[in-house]
């Protein structure tokens with residue numbers, strides 16, 4: 001390129017801003033990848049934005065990206081509010097599944113508290129069907145005590161399906177409103193443990209064909225790309241109703257959720273924002289996207305990407 005050509009090119013860039021969107025695109029793509037949004041999804045979004053967004057103002061350009069991100073959630077809207085199901089089924093059965101340490105037990109307690117807050121007359125029954133990890137029974141019992149809720153416990157090593165059955169049976173005979181079943185953390189790669197989950201579902205159906213009414217897959221939002229695989233494998237073994245995304249109170253922006261919602265059309269119902277009973281919020285796609293892709297002047301603090 002000769003001197004005049006270079007100058008012309010530079011001027012055109014300055015005046016028409018033709019290149020500025022490309023610069024922005026690159027920065028936004030890098031940013032989203034650093035928040036754990038899967039690479040292929042970022043690329044797809046970039047292509048859509050390029051086609052649809054003509055504006056050269058950074059604010060409008062960001063708004064265009066946000067609209068694309070939001071559209072992903074429109075394709076996976078929850079058909080029901082899990083909590084209000086207790087008005088429909090008595091008892092409503094909620095099953096909590098996920099890999100080790102994602103926050104299942106804490107989510108059982110937090111969801112029980114949420115039900116109690118919304119329906120003060122209800123008494124959810126907690127069911128400790130984690131017989132795999134020593135101390136798991138005790139952990140849920142402490143929550144039951146704190147929240148003043150009934151609990152069904154089992155023995156270490158016992159068949160978790162039997163405890164789930166016992167729990168639902170008790171709730172049916174005592175006319176309780178809800179049954180919240182905690183399960184053992186399991187690696188999605190261990191088939192016998194995954195088969196056990198399918199067995200819990202089969203056994204519940206012997207007492208109530210429509211149970212479980214909700215199966216929450218609990219995902220640790222800091223988990224990175226592995227979250228996709230977790231959603232994929234758990235969905236193969238039992239019908240997942242949607243996601244509880246935990247540990248959203250840390251530095252993570254939880255970009256992996258976008259990947260899960262996009263790929264599996266699973267709604268995100270709640271986010272966990274801490275370790276207390278009150279730390280469970282209904283998920284808001286708008287707020288999530290606002291935090292995932294903030295205004296450019298807030299970009300100085302890079303989110304920490306998970307390996």
Ligand SMILES: Nc1nc2c(ncn2[C@@H]2O[C@H](COP(=O)(O)OP(=O)(O)OP(=O)(O)O)[C@@H](O)[C@H]2O)c(=O)[nH]1
Pocket residue numbers: 098099100101102103104105106107130133136183184185186246247248249250271272273274275279
């Ligand atoms: N900061 C924060 N910590 C959380 C959140 N949810 C759970 N935790 C913590 O994460 C750890 C694991 O939570 P649990 O509820 O025991 O997880 P789990 O899935 O039942 O674990 P396993 O039964 O061992 O598979 C605990 O220390 C919780 O207090 C959250 O939303 N934010």
Ligand SMILES: [Mg+2]
Pocket residue numbers: 104105106130136182183184185
């Ligand atoms: Mg647990």
